[in-house]
Amino acid sequence: MLHLLNGPQTLGNGRGFWISAGFVLAAALIYPAFADPYDVGNFAYFLIWVFMALGLCLMWGYGGMLSFGQTFFFGIGGYAYGVFSVDLGNAYGMALGDFAMAVLLAGLAAAILGYLMIYGRIGGVFFGIVTLSVTLALAFFLGQTAGPEWAIGEARLNGFNGMQGMSPLSIPWFGGGIDLEETALYYFVLILLVCTYLALRVLVNSRVGNVLVAVREDPQRTELLGYDVRRFQFGAFVLGSMLAAVSGVLYTSWGQFITPSSIGLPAAAMPIVWVAFSGRSDLTAVLVGTFVLLAVFQTLTIYSEQAALILMGLILVVTVMVAPQGCFVGLSRIANRLPKRNRTLRVPSAEPG
Amino acid sequence: MFADLFAYFYQFADVFAFLVLSAAGLAVIFGMMGIINMAHGEFIMCGAYATTFAYHAGLPLPLAQACGVVAAGLIGIVLEATLIRPLYSRPLDSLLVTWGLGLIATQGTLIVLGSSMAGIGTPGGGFRLGGYGFSIYRMILFAAALCVLAFIYLLFKRTRFGIYARATMQNANMAQALGVRRNRIYALTFGIGAALAGLCGALYAPTMTLIPTMGATFIVEAFVTVVVGGANVLLGTAPAAVALAVTRTTLNGLYGQVFGQIGLLLAVVLIIRVLPEGFSGWLAKRAS
Numbered sequence: 001m002l003h004l005l006n007g008p009q010t011l012g013n014g015r016g017f018w019i020s021a022g023f024v025l026a027a028a029l030i031y032p033a034f035a036d037p038y039d040v041g042n043f044a045y046f047l048i049w050v051f052m053a054l055g056l057c058l059m060w061g062y063g064g065m066l067s068f069g070q071t072f073f074f075g076i077g078g079y080a081y082g083v084f085s086v087d088l089g090n091a092y093g094m095a096l097g098d099f100a101m102a103v104l105l106a107g108l109a110a111a112i113l114g115y116l117m118i119y120g121r122i123g124g125v126f127f128g129i130v131t132l133s134v135t136l137a138l139a140f141f142l143g144q145t146a147g148p149e150w151a152i153g154e155a156r157l158n159g160f161n162g163m164q165g166m167s168p169l170s171i172p173w174f175g176g177g178i179d180l181e182e183t184a185l186y187y188f189v190l191i192l193l194v195c196t197y198l199a200l201r202v203l204v205n206s207r208v209g210n211v212l213v214a215v216r217e218d219p220q221r222t223e224l225l226g227y228d229v230r231r232f233q234f235g236a237f238v239l240g241s242m243l244a245a246v247s248g249v250l251y252t253s254w255g256q257f258i259t260p261s262s263i264g265l266p267a268a269a270m271p272i273v274w275v276a277f278s279g280r281s282d283l284t285a286v287l288v289g290t291f292v293l294l295a296v297f298q299t300l301t302i303y304s305e306q307a308a309l310i311l312m313g314l315i316l317v318v319t320v321m322v323a324p325q326g327c328f329v330g331l332s333r334i335a336n337r338l339p340k341r342n343r344t345l346r347v348p349s350a351e352p353g
Numbered sequence: 354m355f356a357d358l359f360a361y362f363y364q365f366a367d368v369f370a371f372l373v374l375s376a377a378g379l380a381v382i383f384g385m386m387g388i389i390n391m392a393h394g395e396f397i398m399c400g401a402y403a404t405t406f407a408y409h410a411g412l413p414l415p416l417a418q419a420c421g422v423v424a425a426g427l428i429g430i431v432l433e434a435t436l437i438r439p440l441y442s443r444p445l446d447s448l449l450v451t452w453g454l455g456l457i458a459t460q461g462t463l464i465v466l467g468s469s470m471a472g473i474g475t476p477g478g479g480f481r482l483g484g485y486g487f488s489i490y491r492m493i494l495f496a497a498a499l500c501v502l503a504f505i506y507l508l509f510k511r512t513r514f515g516i517y518a519r520a521t522m523q524n525a526n527m528a529q530a531l532g533v534r535r536n537r538i539y540a541l542t543f544g545i546g547a548a549l550a551g552l553c554g555a556l557y558a559p560t561m562t563l564i565p566t567m568g569a570t571f572i573v574e575a576f577v578t579v580v581v582g583g584a585n586v587l588l589g590t591a592p593a594a595v596a597l598a599v600t601r602t603t604l605n606g607l608y609g610q611v612f613g614q615i616g617l618l619l620a621v622v623l624i625i626r627v628l629p630e631g632f633s634g635w636l637a638k639r640a641s
Contacts, residue, residue, distance in 0.1 A: 120626040316453030
């Protein structure tokens with residue numbers, strides 16, 4: 001199982017990569033000791049979005065399905081968590097139950113939508129516009145639920161102003177739960193992210209991942225080799241969408257609110273920009289790139305949100321025109337190639353590959 | 354009885370016009386080039402804004418609307434030559450580029466022109482029939498939608514450009530080998546598509562609030578009409594618009610606007626499950 005952490009579908013397989021990754025993780029673990037809680041909470045906020053980006057990376061970069069619907073599932077996850085936590089509370093580990101139910105609900109929605117699209121053989125550009133249509137429709141729908149009749153149990157949907165007052169995630173502990181806020185939330189998200197990242201690495205390097213990449217490269221050839229293409233696409237779509245829902249739940253728990261504007265435009269464009277810019281075909285590139293872009297975006301938003309969004313649009317256009325593979329994947333390919341070439345030049349008899 | 358029937362027809366015509374006008378530009382570009390123009394909503398916004406500017410500058414409304422059409426069309430031709438042309442072989446990448454452009458256009462308009470703009474009052478007044486009130490301008494929009502469908506039909510079936518365009522659509526390399534200038538055809542097609550989007554904005558400018566994000570109101574309907582219509586504009590768009598308008602009108606009448614839209618979307622997802630290539634793919638298969 002663990003040997004699958006390294007493989008042909010991921011960049012950064014050498015010892016150097018894992019050592020530096022270990023240092024980054026160690027730095028992230030001791031970071032709260034040196035920063036004030038507000039900054040730690042902000043750091044957690046950046047990490048929250050990475051799940052959604054990794055999900056898109058899986059379905060688009062590895063599976064070849066360009067979905068514009070990540071915020072659709074983000075919204076389902078976030079709103080579902082809000083409704084569950086208002087109605088069912090967060091005591092005695094119930095918060096984690098709310099979390100799981102919200103993600104499963106989004107998974108169910110993804111299964112229905114994915115079944116209709118993938119088994120209807122909707123591919124290419126149509127996949128993109130159907131997912132976007134659904135996303136925009138959900139945003140419109142939630143935008144007009146302002147009246148008191150739009151409530152599920154105690155939970156008011158509140159239209160354009162969004163849901164508020166849900167309780168934060170909490171884990172059961174001796175003598176009462178620990179509410180996950182600021183530093184506690186940071187550690188929770190960090191550990192969850194490390195697990196997700198490693199699990200996805202194992203997945204894409206496994207047999208399933210290899211078939212998924214084969215589907216991306218040539219669906220017809222893969223089918224002729226005897227694989228049911230639709231099953232692999234369906235699985236990747238549902239899993240990627242559920243990761244978006246994880247982001248949604250964490251976001252709602254982080255700020256204790258969620259509004260329709262985190263579903264509709266321009267929010268729906270953000271995951272695409274992160275993943276396209278970072279390099280959609282590699283998990284590590286997406287992890288790093290998303291984090292960098294989020295930090296840049298937040299810095300700029302302080303001055304002007306419009307300017308920050310224009311920059312995101314520009315980044316998308318320039319990436320596609322100049323470096324369609326993505327910035328980080330391109331850079332790491334170059335970095336990988338240089339030392340290897342030197343080594344083989346100097347010591348021709350050294351170990352191959 | 355007659356008044357009730359007319360009221361149903363009027364609502365159908367309203368939805369039908371909205372679907373056809375918002376989808377025409379998108380469908381022409383997609384049918385010809387296989388590219389979905391994600392900045393479609395922003396071309397609509399551009400048409401509406403240009404119309405409003407021209408109107409406030411003192412032009413009569415129809416002339417102002419012509420300005421909106423021309424402005425969107427010219428921008429479309431320029432964008433095609435600079436950004437879309439290098440991406441012909443990568444349709445998904447052209448999706449991303451046009452989306453980035455849309456984002457830039459919306460937010461840029463927000464910065465330059467602010468969050469809203471003084472609009473134009475709806476012209477034309479209304480008439481009454483059997484206790485219901487009807488707007489004349491909505492009937493003009495319906496007529497305009499029929500004209501757009503007729504225009505597309507005549508353009509592609511009855512002109513030299515149309516023959517070249519259909520040849521390019523069928524086999525671009527062969528058409529080029531026979532002397533058709535492919536790039537010029539594509540540039541013109543993209544320009545016409547953008548101009549039709551501009552026309553949509555120009556026509557709806559007097560009926561709605563002008564905000565930089567107004568394009569988003571149109572694109573869901575435009576997308577679903579194109580998806581249901583399929584690849585061939587000539588065969589697909591009109592039947593798709595009729596089918597969707599009937600669905601939407603009926604659902605609106607029974608359950609209200611919101612469920613009208615959601616039901617429309619559900620209908621679309623079910624239709625593509627049954628007819629993955631849309632109406633035009635189905636009709637073409639039956640014909641052959």
